[in-house]
Amino acid sequence: MSALLEVRGVSVSFDGFRAINNLSFAIGTAELRAVIGPNGAGKTTFMDIVTGKTRPDSGEVLFGEVPRSLLRMSEAQIARAGVGRKFQRPTVFENQSVFDNIMMALKKPRGPFSVLRFRASKSDRTRVRELADEVGLAPHLDRISGELSHGQKQWLEIGMLLAQEPRLLLVDEPAAGMTLGEREHTTELLTRLARTRAVVVVEHDMEFVRRLNCKVTVLHEGSVLAEGSLDHVTADARVIEVYLGR
Amino acid sequence: MRHPSVLIFLSCLALFTVAVTVMAQAGMVSTSFVKTLGMTLCLCLVALAMDLIWGYAGILSLGHFAFFGLGGYMIGMWLMYARTEGIVVQSLAGSPLPATPEEIRQGIGTQIFGVVGGSDIPWVWSFAHSLPLQLLLVVLVPGLLALVFGWLAFRSRVTGVYLSILTQAMTLALALYLFQNDSGLRGNNGLSGLQNIPGVTAGQDRVSVWLLWASALALGLGYILCSIMVSGKFGSVIRAIRDDEQRVRFLGYPVEGYKLFVFTLTAIIAAIAGALYYPQAGIINPTELMPIASIYLAVWVAIGGRGRLYGAVIGAAVVSLLSSWFTGGRAPSIPLGFYTINWVDWWQVLLGLTFVLVTLLAPGGIGALFGRGR
Numbered sequence: 001m002s003a004l005l006e007v008r009g010v011s012v013s014f015d016g017f018r019a020i021n022n023l024s025f026a027i028g029t030a031e032l033r034a035v036i037g038p039n040g041a042g043k044t045t046f047m048d049i050v051t052g053k054t055r056p057d058s059g060e061v062l063f064g065e066v067p068r069s070l071l072r073m074s075e076a077q078i079a080r081a082g083v084g085r086k087f088q089r090p091t092v093f094e095n096q097s098v099f100d101n102i103m104m105a106l107k108k109p110r111g112p113f114s115v116l117r118f119r120a121s122k123s124d125r126t127r128v129r130e131l132a133d134e135v136g137l138a139p140h141l142d143r144i145s146g147e148l149s150h151g152q153k154q155w156l157e158i159g160m161l162l163a164q165e166p167r168l169l170l171v172d173e174p175a176a177g178m179t180l181g182e183r184e185h186t187t188e189l190l191t192r193l194a195r196t197r198a199v200v201v202v203e204h205d206m207e208f209v210r211r212l213n214c215k216v217t218v219l220h221e222g223s224v225l226a227e228g229s230l231d232h233v234t235a236d237a238r239v240i241e242v243y244l245g246r
Numbered sequence: 247m248r249h250p251s252v253l254i255f256l257s258c259l260a261l262f263t264v265a266v267t268v269m270a271q272a273g274m275v276s277t278s279f280v281k282t283l284g285m286t287l288c289l290c291l292v293a294l295a296m297d298l299i300w301g302y303a304g305i306l307s308l309g310h311f312a313f314f315g316l317g318g319y320m321i322g323m324w325l326m327y328a329r330t331e332g333i334v335v336q337s338l339a340g341s342p343l344p345a346t347p348e349e350i351r352q353g354i355g356t357q358i359f360g361v362v363g364g365s366d367i368p369w370v371w372s373f374a375h376s377l378p379l380q381l382l383l384v385v386l387v388p389g390l391l392a393l394v395f396g397w398l399a400f401r402s403r404v405t406g407v408y409l410s411i412l413t414q415a416m417t418l419a420l421a422l423y424l425f426q427n428d429s430g431l432r433g434n435n436g437l438s439g440l441q442n443i444p445g446v447t448a449g450q451d452r453v454s455v456w457l458l459w460a461s462a463l464a465l466g467l468g469y470i471l472c473s474i475m476v477s478g479k480f481g482s483v484i485r486a487i488r489d490d491e492q493r494v495r496f497l498g499y500p501v502e503g504y505k506l507f508v509f510t511l512t513a514i515i516a517a518i519a520g521a522l523y524y525p526q527a528g529i530i531n532p533t534e535l536m537p538i539a540s541i542y543l544a545v546w547v548a549i550g551g552r553g554r555l556y557g558a559v560i561g562a563a564v565v566s567l568l569s570s571w572f573t574g575g576r577a578p579s580i581p582l583g584f585y586t587i588n589w590v591d592w593w594q595v596l597l598g599l600t601f602v603l604v605t606l607l608a609p610g611g612i613g614a615l616f617g618r619g620r
Contacts, residue, residue: 075495075496076495076500076501079496079497079498080498084496085496087493091490093482093485093490094489095489096482096485100482103479103482104479104482104483104497110497110499110500111503112500112503112504112507113507115479115483115499116475116480118479118480119478120479160497164497164498
């Protein structure tokens with residue numbers, strides 16, 4: 001299996017604090033991966049580096065079949081190359097309707113001039129409706145998204161991510177604040193998505209990770225501590241020490 | 247049309263223009279009042295630009311009057327040059343030998359730059375003899391300034407209050423530069439006599455109505471342009487940038503490109519508004535580019551209601567007309583016995599209070615009284 005994303009020997013420090021320390025990580029084109037680790041292990045910084053928000057001090061981040069470095073690309077270019085990111089808190093544009101939110105995310109030319117000329121075609125509208133249907137927001141298309149419940153906003157954001165058609169999906173704590181039923185729905189959706197693309201889920205809820213039933217990478221102090229099935233890593237003495245020691 | 251408010255606005259504007267024209271013809275309103283109304287329309291246009299950049303894209307520019315002033319200077323150069331040329335040619339016509347082009351140039355130079363102790367025509371006036379070229383400069387000079395300034399500021403991710411301060415510095419620096427006699431634009435004298443359109447023999451009563459129509463046309467077109475920009479997906483994206491620009495980047499939109507586009511476009515709209523304003527005002531000097539003017543612009547838009555195009559127009563019209571009424575000495579003073587409230591001085595206080603109250607109590611401004619917000 002060839003790698004879609006490959007992170008090689010990446011380090012970054014903030015004011016002398018090494019947030020990421022010689023981290024190496026790879027994920028295939030159609031794979032579900034959970035990244036776990038205690039607070040401060042560098043999970044969010046890892047996502048920031050891949051999405052271009054943070055520049056590493058050293059190392060290399062390669063993406064795609066013909067590997068391209070993401071380090072010289074802007075956030076927007078990385079997003080257009082096919083990296084989607086779901087934030088921990090739902091971040092949707094609260095002043096705009098559910099329809100407009102999804103329409104903005106729909107995979108289309110992103111430049112100001114093409115957007116200025118853009119007129120939504122019938123198939124665009126149908127696509128937005130399908131996506132809304134998929135995340136259970138079809139009855140709410142015309143509502144201002146600020147009025148939605150917390151869970152609905154999470155789903156809207158997921159719908160927006162689907163609209164972007166990313167090849168790599170970075171998902172930060174998707175289960176946070178969700179009810180049991182919503183969690184099951186999320187698990188099912190993430191598993192299904194991972195059949196056609198790479199999905200990285202950052203999570204510290206072990207129960208949720210177990211449901212995902214996938215390979216797990218454990219981060220600690222900015223580098224990989226262990227990797228393998230959940231049972232394998234939870235049996236690892238160093239992982240036990242990091243999680244339960246101290 | 248998807249937006250009935252555009253049609254309503256355009257009808258109101260047309261009705262207003264026709265009504266003022268008829269009243270001017272009947273002698274019911276003075277020429278100077280027609281000019282005031284025409285100038286007000288130009289201020290409404292620059293307020294539209296401000297609403298687009300601030301109300302929709304969330305960039306609080308406190309320097310857009312620099313572009314307005316530059317537009318005025320650019321048209322003013324042609325107005326002054328061409329008129330002076332006419333006067334010089336006429337006065338030299340009496341001499342026994344026909345005047346050489348060199349003599350004419352010298353005459354123009356002495357006429358225009360005598361006040362700053364010079365007679366040479368500075369290089370910035372190279373195109374002043376040609377109306378088409380100078381009209382091009384109305385768009386190009388402010389447009390390029392906005393493009394370069396915006397590119398530098400946005401690519402460094404300068405946002406919020408820091409960007410506002412930077413735009414203030416820009417307009418202040420430009421004003422201070424223009425105050426210098428060797429800026430080539432007559433220092434603090436500015437350009438004057440702009441109400442006289444070269445080659446036009448009609449009286450000011452006619453010219454004022456023409457300029458009113460030109461201003462109304464520009465405002466109408468500007469309104470249509472702005473409403474196209476804020477509706478549809480482009481409007482969605484710029485409002486999204488206003489609310490959470492980092493998130494927009496992660497959607498794949500080049501945020502800096504959008505900001506630069508809107509900044510430059512609004513600078514050009516402001517410049518066109520300025521180019522129509524100053525022939526009605528008759529004079530432009532560097533004071534017009536001082537930061538306070540741009541702050542007033544923000545106040546108009548805030549009072550009128552940002553994020554609504556008609557709000558900006560209402561705000562600019564109401565506040566600027568009230569302002570000229572209060573400061574024109576026509577508002578009756580209020581004697582309190584121990585103190586007399588003189589509106590020329592107290593208008594600023596009233597405006598400041600209104601601004602604070604609107605910001606605190608009615609963030610939607612006057613425009614919010616008319617419709618649903620977004």
